[in-house]
Amino acid sequence: MMDTLHLISDELDRLRNTKTYKYETALEGPQGGVVKVSGKKVVMLASNNYLGLSNHPAIKRAAAKGIKEYGYGLASVRFLCGTQTIHRALEQKIARFLRCEDSILYSSCFSANEGFFAAIVNEKLGMEVYKDVLYSDRLNHASIIDGQRLCRPELVDKKIYQHADMADLERLLEEGRDKDYRFRIIATDGVFSMEGDLAPLDRIAALARRFGAMLFVDDSHGVGVCGKSGRGAPEAKNALGKIDVLTGTLGKAIGGAAGGYICGTEAMISYLRQKSRPYTFSNSLPPSNVYGAMAAFDLLNRDRSIVGRLHRNTLYFRKEVKSLGFTIIEGEHPIVPIMLGDAAVAQDMSAALLKAGVYIKGLWFPVVPKGEARLRAQVSADHTTRNLDRALEALESVGRKMRVI
Secondary structure, three states: OHHHHHHHHHHHHHHHHOOOOOOOOOOOOOOOOEEEEOOEEEEEOOOOOOOOOOOOHHHHHHHHHHHHHHOOOOOOEOOOOOOOHHHHHHHHHHHHHOOOOEEEEEOOHHHHHHHHHHHHHOOOOOOOOOOEEEEEEOOOOHHHHHHHHOOOHHHEEEEEEOOOOHHHHHHHHHHOOOOOOOOEEEEEEOEOOOOOOEOOHHHHHHHHHHHOOEEEEEOOOOOOOOOOOOOOHHHHOOOOOOOOEEEEEOOOOOOOOOOEEEEEOHHHHHHHHHHOHHHHOOEOOOHHHHHHHHHHHHHHHHOOHHHHHHHHHHHHHHHHHHHOOOOEOOOOOOEEEEEEEOHHHHHHHHHHHHHOOEEOEEEOOOOOOOOOEEEEEEOOOOOOHHHHHHHHHHHHHHHHHOOOO
């Protein structure tokens, strides 16, 4: 035991010495475009609160109503006594919004992604001897990677294609065309959380149809954000209704609380209710989360202006931060990676910006590849132009002092 604690302490010291230790900075109030930290108001550029709904009055009213009418929690999993009428109502609302037949709720999208792959690959569906194959983008989210790790290795071949490289994906699919696979599954993020770029879902969907593959997309950073009506990366890439399995979260643009989902055919969703272990063995989402998420989807359905405001803010920030001399990864998403290279620089700059009135976090290996450390700026519909200008002024001042620009 003492040796174990010594090894753990050594590793913590190494993280601190290399400036790769992750520090938590507590907010003294609600999430928003401007937050309070250590008694000071700072511009928030590190949140997934893309639509500004985390502290929206309509969402808060709905969450309070959920507690009043349905209680604080269920103290049960869904198939025992943890399903209320509102859970099915939210699942149906999500399915309609995303143009799918049905959906199933999870405690998080991480849990949903883990639950999907094992439920499909590890089950003998009509074949005593079989093998499946998974084709996964090199930069897919950790939840997809971990979900695939849960698949029994003797039952699945795993192929990694270069990021958003359709020629490489096609090559791998062609190589496996004549193999007697049971399931072929292509897995990709809709929006890649470290880069802010969108997968070419229209082209991936075409390849999936051509090679008889199932297309799985995690659109956690896309739903509510991408497309004219906020229906996500599939809408933005003209692939709405062409995704076989679509997962996402309620913990980012859709109110920012907690919860995830999987959308698909009625048969697929019914199967997951029977076979997906994170669904079977996890408590139901509490009524406050369910009511808040329903209110968020209702708001998106009746008012597209909030999505338009997010898009305008994103375009403005991307243009202005580039004009200051920063190198960013080009794109259209409100995730704006400001490339710095060195992890220590990213951590030092994040700390300096907080003192200058901007809350933004640095990212480094293993979250991103070595030598590609960055600040990840995240724009919100809750930001005013004045908020963004204040953040840009701080970025310029700190960037020049640190000789980044």
